[in-house]
Amino acid sequence: MLKKWGVIVIDIQGDFTKWKQGSLAVPGSDENYVKSVEVATRQFKELGVPILGTQDWHSPDHISFATSHPGKRPFETIIIDGGTQALWPPHCIQGTENARVLIDNNLFLAIVKNAQDPDFENYSFFQYGKGTKTEMDTILRINGIEKVILYGIATEYCVRATSLDLLAAGYKTTVIEGLCRGVSTDAAATALDEMRCKGVRVITTPEEMIKEILQEIFDK
Numbered sequence: 679m680l681k682k683w684g685v686i687v688i689d690i691q692g693d694f695t696k697w698k699q700g701s702l703a704v705p706g707s708d709e710n711y712v713k714s715v716e717v718a719t720r721q722f723k724e725l726g727v728p729i730l731g732t733q734d735w736h737s738p739d740h741i742s743f744a745t746s747h748p749g750k751r752p753f754e755t756i757i758i759d760g761g762t763q764a765l766w767p768p769h770c771i772q773g774t775e776n777a778r779v780l781i782d783n784n785l786f787l788a789i790v791k792n793a794q795d796p797d798f799e800n801y802s803f804f805q806y807g808k809g810t811k812t813e814m815d816t817i818l819r820i821n822g823i824e825k826v827i828l829y830g831i832a833t834e835y836c837v838r839a840t841s842l843d844l845l846a847a848g849y850k851t852t853v854i855e856g857l858c859r860g861v862s863t864d865a866a867a868t869a870l871d872e873m874r875c876k877g878v879r880v881i882t883t884p885e886e887m888i889k890e891i892l893q894e895i896f897d898k
């Protein structure tokens with residue numbers, strides 16, 4: 679068992695995919711994309727790497743929904759408590775079909791949820807509110823994970839925020855770009871640059887990562 683690596687699969691949920699005609703479907707999120715995420719995740723699991731999933735999990739009246747702000751439209755930005763808040767179409771509402779994680783749930787050791795506070799939006803699955811940790815850090819620690827591999831949806835929101843928080847908490851963090859999808863291609867590219875600058879390793883394909891882990895196994 680390789681204890682030091684861990685994988686975090688971010689928000690592979692119906693509402694973010696074209697495949698399931700999601701309300702916030704991101705470009706390039708067809709069935710083939712979801713299947714490629716599942717195949718890679720299964721390969722990591724077969725190498726003995728523990729897998730965590732994440733799940734965006736909103737109350738129906740969540741503050742980030744345009745419908746919670748009369749007169750506002752999705753993708754507008756408003757100011758709340760001095761900070762900017764992007765407004766989204768309602769998505770990933772707790773208990774709905776399109777909030778389900780689309781890849782085989784048996785792959786996951788655990789699924790970490792966010793957005794549970796109706797009055798606060800957080801894109802990170804590492805912490806929420808004003809810096810309260812989710813269970814992610816504890817789960818990583820009790821499994822001896824020090825190096826984290828991330829991918830999923832959306833690059834410039836939950837993948838970015840979670841990977842930067844992991845990095846700040848001392849985890850070696852690798853993002854697999856080819857398994858990520860962004861809301862906006864330009865913003866996703868900018869976010870990947872920012873992540874690189876701050877010290878996140880960005881690689882292109884899961885094959886590179888699998889090769890590296892296999893090499894470690896052979897070297898032992």
Ligand SMILES: [Zn+2]
Nearest residue numbers: 734736770793
């Ligand atoms: Zn959300």
